[in-house]
Amino acid sequence: MSPFLETLSVTRTELLRTLRNARVLVLLLLFGTSTALIGLMLGLLTRGLDAQGPETAAAAGASILGFLWGVDGGAVEHLSELPLLVPLVFGADLFFLPLFIALLGYDQLSAEVATGSVRYLAVRARRGSVLAGKFLAQAVVMGLLLALVVAGLFAAGAGLRSGLEPVSYAAAAARFWAGGAALAFGYLALTALSSAMTSSPGSSLLLNVGALFGFWLLHAVGSRAALVHRMGGSASWTEDLRWLSPSAYASGVLGSTTTLLTSVAAYAAFGAVFLGVAWAVFRARDV
Amino acid sequence: MDAALSFDTVTKRYGSTVALDRVSFQVRPGSCHGLVGPNGAGKTTTFGLAAGFLRPGTGTIRVLGREPRDRGPRRPRLGVLPQDADLPAYLDVGTLLTSWARLSGEARPEAAARVALERVQLPDAWDASPRALSHGVAKRVALAQALLGEPALLLLDEPTSGLDPRAAAEVRSLLSGLRGQRTVIISSHNLAELERLCDAVTVLDHGKVVQDGTLAEVTRRAAEFSLQISRGDVPLPELRALPGVARVDLSPSGQLAVRLAPDAPPAEDVIAAVLEVLLARGVRITALIQGSSLEQRVLDVTSGP
Numbered sequence: 001m002s003p004f005l006e007t008l009s010v011t012r013t014e015l016l017r018t019l020r021n022a023r024v025l026v027l028l029l030l031f032g033t034s035t036a037l038i039g040l041m042l043g044l045l046t047r048g049l050d051a052q053g054p055e056t057a058a059a060a061g062a063s064i065l066g067f068l069w070g071v072d073g074g075a076v077e078h079l080s081e082l083p084l085l086v087p088l089v090f091g092a093d094l095f096f097l098p099l100f101i102a103l104l105g106y107d108q109l110s111a112e113v114a115t116g117s118v119r120y121l122a123v124r125a126r127r128g129s130v131l132a133g134k135f136l137a138q139a140v141v142m143g144l145l146l147a148l149v150v151a152g153l154f155a156a157g158a159g160l161r162s163g164l165e166p167v168s169y170a171a172a173a174a175r176f177w178a179g180g181a182a183l184a185f186g187y188l189a190l191t192a193l194s195s196a197m198t199s200s201p202g203s204s205l206l207l208n209v210g211a212l213f214g215f216w217l218l219h220a221v222g223s224r225a226a227l228v229h230r231m232g233g234s235a236s237w238t239e240d241l242r243w244l245s246p247s248a249y250a251s252g253v254l255g256s257t258t259t260l261l262t263s264v265a266a267y268a269a270f271g272a273v274f275l276g277v278a279w280a281v282f283r284a285r286d287v
Numbered sequence: 288m289d290a291a292l293s294f295d296t297v298t299k300r301y302g303s304t305v306a307l308d309r310v311s312f313q314v315r316p317g318s319c320h321g322l323v324g325p326n327g328a329g330k331t332t333t334f335g336l337a338a339g340f341l342r343p344g345t346g347t348i349r350v351l352g353r354e355p356r357d358r359g360p361r362r363p364r365l366g367v368l369p370q371d372a373d374l375p376a377y378l379d380v381g382t383l384l385t386s387w388a389r390l391s392g393e394a395r396p397e398a399a400a401r402v403a404l405e406r407v408q409l410p411d412a413w414d415a416s417p418r419a420l421s422h423g424v425a426k427r428v429a430l431a432q433a434l435l436g437e438p439a440l441l442l443l444d445e446p447t448s449g450l451d452p453r454a455a456a457e458v459r460s461l462l463s464g465l466r467g468q469r470t471v472i473i474s475s476h477n478l479a480e481l482e483r484l485c486d487a488v489t490v491l492d493h494g495k496v497v498q499d500g501t502l503a504e505v506t507r508r509a510a511e512f513s514l515q516i517s518r519g520d521v522p523l524p525e526l527r528a529l530p531g532v533a534r535v536d537l538s539p540s541g542q543l544a545v546r547l548a549p550d551a552p553p554a555e556d557v558i559a560a561v562l563e564v565l566l567a568r569g570v571r572i573t574a575l576i577q578g579s580s581l582e583q584r585v586l587d588v589t590s591g592p
Contacts, residue, residue, distance in 0.1 A: 001390065001392055006390060009386065009389050009390055010390075012386070013378070013382070013383075013386040016377075016378060016382065017375065017376075017377040017378055020377040020378065021376075021377050112375065115372065115373035115375075116369055116371060116372030116373060117372055117373050117374060117375045119338070119340055119367065119369040119372050120369075120372065120374075120375070120383075120387060120429075120432060121387075121390070122338075122339070122340060123338055123339070123340075123365055123366075123367045124358075124387060124390040124391050124436065125358060125390050126358040126359075127358075284342070286335070286340060286341045286342060287340050287341075
């Protein structure tokens, strides 16, 4: 069997398992419910702003988004076309997405190594196919979840503001989904790496959350140094550290076309590196 | 003919612990080979290395002429029953087996999965959840997956442990039926079972091979036999003078142990000569045991955990 068919076979089985896993279903439900609740609260808060017209809402939105997510000025133009609720809630989802992904997939390989059940796969499939199949299954679930969230948000947004241009509104939804999916790809790969390196679900989750914290810290240290520099302080090599963290590219998902493409490319690169290392580790290790 | 499995000076360490120390042995194609030894002897590590789950530190392993971790188009057709590996949760037995059959290259995976379940006498387990299975039934499901893909080499780690006597007998019968069709390597603490099933045995102790050969060689069937004497005077000098007899000992309990000389005629001829002498003297014999039992040999050559 070719590696491609092996991967598809593992993906298919893994998807079935994922959709019958109570923990995963509860997590998906929790993510959907919390998105809906945040949407409801922010919808009530932003309703008044949206009622004052697109320009006022966009100006307020740019301030809020700039403060919360560091969205660049170029993003204001395309965000002004959207009800404020949409980027705010999606931004909140993106903030929690890395942790959610860690909780969703930390045991994809580590639990199977711990219980020995990975041996039933490892005896008949390439290690790379096992890793890729499990990763793809998680990616499909995340892709569908994001599609549902984006569709729900944009549908709710359409109810808040009249006179939206359908084609550009749908295009904005597609942009949000693509950006979110790219971010999810990068963090899913990090989760796959954590799971491939460890032999118990607990240590996998610990490593994954530790890596998230480490990347957040890297981004925070680099951003602070950059801010000091911008405010007239001296330049520091630590400024550039932030670009080594996936966190640095999250705001670009909501940004202008250029920053969105930069973010997508960055998450693709992070994902490829994480998956490459995961493959090398899983291929070499004892199971 | 190339060996179905060969280990050549293989060493495997877990940190500072040496699990296997320069282990070498070969398994003949089509044979049933037993892997025995006390707990911690290295049997499961040997299985893990042969199946490609573990990577050796040093040495060479060939499985059906290939590297054990090869999962490419010409990969060795292996069936493995791993020890203490849980069946994956959240899927029913039928879906799991069908998925594994597909990966094993079965053209009709579902049909192959059903046949495998029938071979382990569990056709009704198709819709069962692995979590709901008893240890014994789960073991038989795991055995069913090992049979998928018509493997040329079966590695079975403790195939009958945890099974009730009837299920164990059914598994033994299944394994007997596989003799000659494919190479089977079994690890078990049930030495009487291995004695019935296997043609050859490798005995491991503390990570080293301490005995390796055909069952006859290991149990010294051609080298010694014993008789249980219930009555009569045993003419020891006359027996010691028989051609091919190297040593004769009579224990107080009446066990007459006869060891053959290296250049002795076939053991059956020496046994016949000894019996003739004893029967002529009116000695009553209640049992004849050729060689030692495998259990006795393993106890003799291993030092325990």
